[in-house]
Amino acid sequence: MSNSSLVQYRRLIGNCSSRQGNKIDRIVIHHCAGVLSLETLGNVLLRRTGSCTYGIGSDGRIGQYVDESMRPWTTSSWEIDKRAITIEVSNSENGGSWPVSDYVMRRLIELVTDICKRNGIKKLYFDGTKAGSNLHMHKWYASTACPGPYLGAKFPYIVEQVNKKLAGSDTPAADVLYRVQVGAFKEKANAQALEKKLKADGYSTYLVNVGGLWKVQTGAFKIKSNANNTAAILKAAGYDVYVTTASNGSSAESFKVGDQVVPVNLVNTSGVRLTQYDNVYYISEINGDKAVLQAERSGKRITWAEMYLKDIKKA
Numbered sequence: 001m002s003n004s005s006l007v008q009y010r011r012l013i014g015n016c017s018s019r020q021g022n023k024i025d026r027i028v029i030h031h032c033a034g035v036l037s038l039e040t041l042g043n044v045l046l047r048r049t050g051s052c053t054y055g056i057g058s059d060g061r062i063g064q065y066v067d068e069s070m071r072p073w074t075t076s077s078w079e080i081d082k083r084a085i086t087i088e089v090s091n092s093e094n095g096g097s098w099p100v101s102d103y104v105m106r107r108l109i110e111l112v113t114d115i116c117k118r119n120g121i122k123k124l125y126f127d128g129t130k131a132g133s134n135l136h137m138h139k140w141y142a143s144t145a146c147p148g149p150y151l152g153a154k155f156p157y158i159v160e161q162v163n164k165k166l167a168g169s170d171t172p173a174a175d176v177l178y179r180v181q182v183g184a185f186k187e188k189a190n191a192q193a194l195e196k197k198l199k200a201d202g203y204s205t206y207l208v209n210v211g212g213l214w215k216v217q218t219g220a221f222k223i224k225s226n227a228n229n230t231a232a233i234l235k236a237a238g239y240d241v242y243v244t245t246a247s248n249g250s251s252a253e254s255f256k257v258g259d260q261v262v263p264v265n266l267v268n269t270s271g272v273r274l275t276q277y278d279n280v281y282y283i284s285e286i287n288g289d290k291a292v293l294q295a296e297r298s299g300k301r302i303t304w305a306e307m308y309l310k311d312i313k314k315a
């Protein structure tokens with residue numbers, strides 16, 4: 001019996017009991033029905049005289065409230081909680097379909113994968129029934145809407161992603177591609193006019209919309225020097241250019257996994273303000289125009305936040 005090394009915040013709150021020898025072979029994903037930090041979630045659980053094994057805050061941090069060896073009090077049922085790890089997931093908005101941010105979703109998939117690996121759960125199953133699933137819903141056990149429409153509809157996706165990771169068939173991050181950005185416009189028509197001109201000159205073009213601006217790019221290049229050469233030619237022809245990675249077009253810098261970076265705008269990809277505790281962060285993952293940043297604390301790298309590339313710079 002162990003606990004997840006993904007945990008960034010540990011607050012054991014009690015409100016748990018013995019599993020009485022039952023093996024962990026189920027996972028129950030709940031939603032918080034609120035946009036909560038890990039700290040607030042802990043308070044809410046105490047107020048309800050409840051608990052959960054893990055929680056994921058609205059900023060994507062992973063917290064632990066009950067040791068995996070203990071039965072959490074989360075799903076209003078001895079039958080399921082005695083054999084389950086339970087996870088409370090913060091929403092990104094209150095009400096509606098009770099959505100969850102993409103970053104929190106990715107953290108959830110990481111956490112569930114880790115739980116499966118350590119507890120010998122070889123594969124995750126979900127067919128919408130108790131008997132045919134080892135990923136369960138709170139609403140199967142109590143009169144509640146938990147995990148809410150958004151998260152509930154994501155169960156098949158979560159199962160698919162976790163199983164891919166468990167099978168080791170996770171596709172590696174694509175190589176960094178460089179593009180040359182030639183212009184950025186508020187009006188799409190202006191961007192299209194530039195595209196037309198470039199096409200006539202034999203360039204392949206991409207039109208991307210980033211932060212409300214239409215950006216015209218050409219490329220892509222696997223080798224940065226080739227992108228630089230093209231940029232030089234276009235510059236000589238009078239274009240205002242710079243080299244960027246992939247399609248994000250929002251940053252003059254190109255980043256890769258392992259780069260040391262610092263935030264220039266302290267906000268995560270969900271729009272939540274961040275507090276910077278470390279002088280420098282390391283990129284552990286790049287997804288399009290977003291990067292997952294890790295901090296090094298006591299010689300260990302822990303995930304800190306997901307940020308847009310435009311909000312960070314190289315250290």
Ligand SMILES: [Zn+2]
Binds near residue numbers: 031138
């Ligand atoms: Zn629930």
